[in-house]
Amino acid sequence: MDFFHGQEALSAVEWILRSVVTFIFLLFAVKVMGSRAISQLRLLDFIMALMIGNIIAHPLSDHRIGLKGSVISTIVIIILYLIGIFLNLKWPQLRNIIESSPISLIKEGEISYKGLKKARISIDTLLAELRKEKIADVKKVALAMWESDGKISIFLDSQYEAVTPSIYNLKTEPFDLPQTIIKEGKIDYSALQQLNVTEGLLVNTLKTIHQVEVGNVLLCTIDGKKNLNVFLYK
Template identity: 35%
Template sequence: MPFWEAQPTLTAVQWLARVSVLYLYLLILTKIMGQREIGRLTLFDFIISIIIGSTVAGALNSSTNGLKGVFITVAALAGFQIILSIASLKFSRFRRVIEEEPIILVQNGKLLGEAMKKTRINLDDLMSLLRQKNYFNLSQVEFAILEPNGKLSVIPKSQNRPVTPSDLNIATNYEGYPVMVIEDGNIIQDNLKRNHLTEQWLRDQLRKNNIRSHTEVFAAMLDTQGRLYFSLKNDASERTAS
């Protein structure tokens, strides 16, 4: 009998085939459902994840459970989750129903006891979260907000904020986002094309720095100023192209 049908026993090859098919099926569905950090899962996401895991586990734990029912159940749950996600994007009222809202724990430098009771966070927990943000005294904090993902956002009092170039009226250059052009000895052609550069240009830059081949380079990054930083496979230090 085929491995996807319910039967008393499965051979090792059939078990391997069943595991592989379920893994690929879940991988495809996860891509369709969209990427989301574990900490950003809503209550509905969490419930659906548990049900999907339990459903798939049944097919992997017992050969008497066929895959047809698993495929239909998991697809239905994934579709339900996608519908909920789309609805939460379009309708703010619906989003407030299925997603938690940020809760202010410290306001204008004062602890909000009722908010702490609601979130079941005691003073020790709050101080621990503040220390992780490098604030060791409540007197430094203007606002502390517990985000839906469980992380704490802190707005310090103005006199405790780090000095920035704008505070000192210092002009800064645009930095942008650096891109990787060599990774583990392989040239990333797409990133070169996005920056209107050629492979020959990259090879010339390497030769100027006495690097014979791109295969010697573990990583090379290009910043928005056109500067190339690279690290060789047999050299722990980083260098900037001259």
């Protein structure tokens, strides 16, 4: 366990062990913090990521620095982070301080210059975000809000919304996620068992309908109606 402490020199094995321990520790730390810490970079999350990155990087690049201090510092930061999340959920007043309120950028097709200044973004950035949502005309936007995580929420005017079956009260089939039963020429027998499909039936269907052997299938999926979608190596 000497690789935990600062030394004049480290052997190759000690460097490897130090890296492995740090990697496993970070995986555990992120698991404790939850997916929120890596899915969205709000103010608290950004500070957390910045501090942990700096603390962990130093003992990996300098053999004279021990891991003990970095591990202790990281644990303390994680505890503070979790306390901050708890307080953030419990007291809305604190939440308003840590996380800024949404800022209106567009309302009923009109751009709010004050909103742009408050959010510190340019017209070009706003237009770029609209293009990402396939929106070419600002006048079609009913509301656009700058969220606390740096993303823009955009809502189209109802007359420009896409037509959906619900508008005409049309009945649709329930959502059915196809399951993979062949991947890279190999059959997933556990999936076949769940679907009550035999290997013989699968092989015969591939031969008679798709004229292909299992080994030549890159991907094969099956839906709730037992229809196969076959993708071949090309």
